[in-house]
Amino acid sequence: MGIYCVAHHICSPIGATSQANFEAIMDGKSALRLHSDRFELVEPFCVSLFDEPKSFTQWCILSIEQALQQTQIDPTSQRVIFVISTTKGDNLQLSEPAMQIQAHFRNPNLPIVVSNACTSGVCAQITAMRLIESGACDTAIVVGCDVQTPFIVSGFQALKALSQQLCKPFDKQRDGLNLGEAVATMIYTNQKPDKLCWQLVAGSICNDANHISAPSRTAEGSFRCLQEILPYAEQIDMISTHGTGTLYNDAMEAVAIHRAGLDEVPIGALKGFYGHTMGAAGVLETIISMLCLEHKIIPAARGYEENGVEYPLNLSPKNRDLDHEPHDLIKMLSGFGGVNAAILLRYVNE
Amino acid sequence: MEELIKTLKQQIIEALNLEGLTVDDIDTDAPLFGEGLGLDSIDALELIVLLDKHYGIKFTDAKTGKAVFQSVRAIAEYVQAHRTK
Amino acid sequence: MNENQQDIIITPQQVLLNGQSLPTTETGEALLTELYKRFVGDYPKFYKMDTLCRLGFIGSELLLQAEKSERFLVKNDRMIIFANKSASIKNDTDYLQTIQADNYYPSPALFVYTLPNIVTGEIAIRNNYRAESSFYVLQDEQTLQKLAQTTLQSVQTAHSALVGWVECESKDNFYAHIKIVWKN
Numbered sequence: 001m002g003i004y005c006v007a008h009h010i011c012s013p014i015g016a017t018s019q020a021n022f023e024a025i026m027d028g029k030s031a032l033r034l035h036s037d038r039f040e041l042v043e044p045f046c047v048s049l050f051d052e053p054k055s056f057t058q059w060c061i062l063s064i065e066q067a068l069q070q071t072q073i074d075p076t077s078q079r080v081i082f083v084i085s086t087t088k089g090d091n092l093q094l095s096e097p098a099m100q101i102q103a104h105f106r107n108p109n110l111p112i113v114v115s116n117a118c119t120s121g122v123c124a125q126i127t128a129m130r131l132i133e134s135g136a137c138d139t140a141i142v143v144g145c146d147v148q149t150p151f152i153v154s155g156f157q158a159l160k161a162l163s164q165q166l167c168k169p170f171d172k173q174r175d176g177l178n179l180g181e182a183v184a185t186m187i188y189t190n191q192k193p194d195k196l197c198w199q200l201v202a203g204s205i206c207n208d209a210n211h212i213s214a215p216s217r218t219a220e221g222s223f224r225c226l227q228e229i230l231p232y233a234e235q236i237d238m239i240s241t242h243g244t245g246t247l248y249n250d251a252m253e254a255v256a257i258h259r260a261g262l263d264e265v266p267i268g269a270l271k272g273f274y275g276h277t278m279g280a281a282g283v284l285e286t287i288i289s290m291l292c293l294e295h296k297i298i299p300a301a302r303g304y305e306e307n308g309v310e311y312p313l314n315l316s317p318k319n320r321d322l323d324h325e326p327h328d329l330i331k332m333l334s335g336f337g338g339v340n341a342a343i344l345l346r347y348v349n350e
Numbered sequence: 351m352e353e354l355i356k357t358l359k360q361q362i363i364e365a366l367n368l369e370g371l372t373v374d375d376i377d378t379d380a381p382l383f384g385e386g387l388g389l390d391s392i393d394a395l396e397l398i399v400l401l402d403k404h405y406g407i408k409f410t411d412a413k414t415g416k417a418v419f420q421s422v423r424a425i426a427e428y429v430q431a432h433r434t435k
Numbered sequence: 436m437n438e439n440q441q442d443i444i445i446t447p448q449q450v451l452l453n454g455q456s457l458p459t460t461e462t463g464e465a466l467l468t469e470l471y472k473r474f475v476g477d478y479p480k481f482y483k484m485d486t487l488c489r490l491g492f493i494g495s496e497l498l499l500q501a502e503k504s505e506r507f508l509v510k511n512d513r514m515i516i517f518a519n520k521s522a523s524i525k526n527d528t529d530y531l532q533t534i535q536a537d538n539y540y541p542s543p544a545l546f547v548y549t550l551p552n553i554v555t556g557e558i559a560i561r562n563n564y565r566a567e568s569s570f571y572v573l574q575d576e577q578t579l580q581k582l583a584q585t586t587l588q589s590v591q592t593a594h595s596a597l598v599g600w601v602e603c604e605s606k607d608n609f610y611a612h613i614k615i616v617w618k619n
Contacts, residue, residue, distance in 0.1 A: 113572035155546035337556030369482035
């Protein structure tokens with residue numbers, strides 16, 4: 001049985017649809033700005049924020065509605081499950097907003113919230129795949145979202161993890177991440193549509209068993225994730241990395257990619273456009289990566305100029321053309337708690 | 351100075367939850383990180399907060415902190431020179 | 436090696452290991468410290484953990500001590516699948532206290548625990564579990580058990596999972612039910 005993405009939607013500070021976001025990326029746009037008066041915090045910080053103040057729950061509902069409109073799927077069906085990816089939900093509540101989303105769509109199944117730190121968006125897709133494969137449902141609606149709050153920003157500031165400039169994934173001068181807001185939805189089903197589409201082929205989640213906040217220097221978990229999905233890969237056209245712009249995350253990912261023998265594969269790094277959108281990141285970045293490959297483009301790694309990792313990766317600060325039809329895409333993420341996740345998607349016809 | 355060293359040790363034990371340790375267990379001149387107390391990167395950040403909270407000393411990045419956190423004596427000397435409260 | 440009951444329940448008042456009540460004297464968070472001192476004792480990182488992690492950690496310790504010498508060998512085939520309903524709310528509340536306008540000293544050590552999946556990381560580190568670690572926020576424990584079964588069946592490299600419902604709303608209000616589930 002195959003698991004296929006039949007619809008997707010993104011709303012971010014640079015676009016209100018997936019297509020608008022793709023176009024903004026092609027144009028090199030970003031909403032990352034240095035704010036010095038936001039949230040009444042002492043230290044300024046660079047962040048990508050929505051113009052419109054909506055709650056987490058409202059963003060999720062909006063995005064799911066937009067994705068559902070592209071399909072004939074009936075969300076009130078017993079065969080549909082919601083899988084929600086978030087770290088801080090609606091003002092620290094995760095369970096209640098999930099129930100509100102489920103109630104809004106009059107869905108009969110209890111929603112599943114994946115809260116696996118920064119890897120949640122990829123883990124949620126893996127959960128969706130398992131639910132469909134096991135027969136628990138035919139359709140899984142995956143939505144990823146986080147909105148920024150003084151809580152989150154102050155915490156990352158305390159960890160000295162934020163850059164006060166635009167983040168520079170994998171660059172020599174990188175000095176931290178930027179935070180961001182976004183919501184993104186992917187609808188997965190076991191029914192292959194009669195057109196080219198993306199199939200979720202494999203996924204893996206592995207723990208470093210090393211430290212709760214520092215990435216493993218040997219990239220243990222991240223490497224093992226790649227190792228577990230590689231047997232399913234045919235022709236990998238891009239690895240969409242986590243690429244946060246912190247010293248240790250990017251160094252770790254380069255080690256993982258090198259250990260997996262994937263140094264030559266073109267690398268995607270999207271945080272220079274969006275910042276780190278936390279619970280949304282895995283969903284948002286998967287969709288953008290899919291769209292770029294569909295248009296035969298490896299997107300620019302915005303913010304990257306000069307290699308700053310031990311094993312140089314195949315990165316470029318400019319958009320690049322792919323000279324063949326796209327086939328396989330890898331999306332990888334890592335997060336606090338030592339958790340790493342990776343998925344393999346394939347662009348399929350019949 | 352000796353009084354400040356003692357106070358700092360007490361504050362470190364509290365801030366870093368070094369349960370079971372007493373002021374006498376911490377060697378004034380021994381390295382704080384690596385071996386010894388088994389402190390890690392989060393502890394270093396928590397020490398930065400400690401110095402801000404109790405002595406009004408602000409570090410903008412973690413690197414400066416690491417240079418100062420060689421030993422309790424090194425911290426005490428830095429505090430004496432830079433404290434604003 | 437499956438049918439024997441391998442589970443633990445911890446509430447602020449009592450501990451049930453494999454169905455047997457353990458005699459204890461303390462209650463609430465002090466009970467967790469009592470258990471740590473009696474049954475572990477040599478892992479000072481325990482004192483750095485928030486209550487949710489202490490709960491999950493001590494529960495897994497008591498449960499896994501039966502595995503004796505095999506315990507700390509690197510395991511690539513045991514997953515950790517945990518869930519609750521209230522995420523990291525107890526520690527979130529503690530962190531919020533450090534960012535009050537009139538007393539603003541955000542604590543990095545508290546902030547790292549404002550993610551519920553950190554408890555799975557602590558257990559993975561302690562036991563050298565390098566397989567999957569996942570945390571879900573769910574409405575009930577039954578949904579977790581179903582999800583754990585689904586996960587065990589779908590991950591080829593996994594043979595067992597530590598499955599835990601770990602709820603912690605305050606230092607006096609928590610509940611853990613952790614068990615070892617083997618693949619059929």
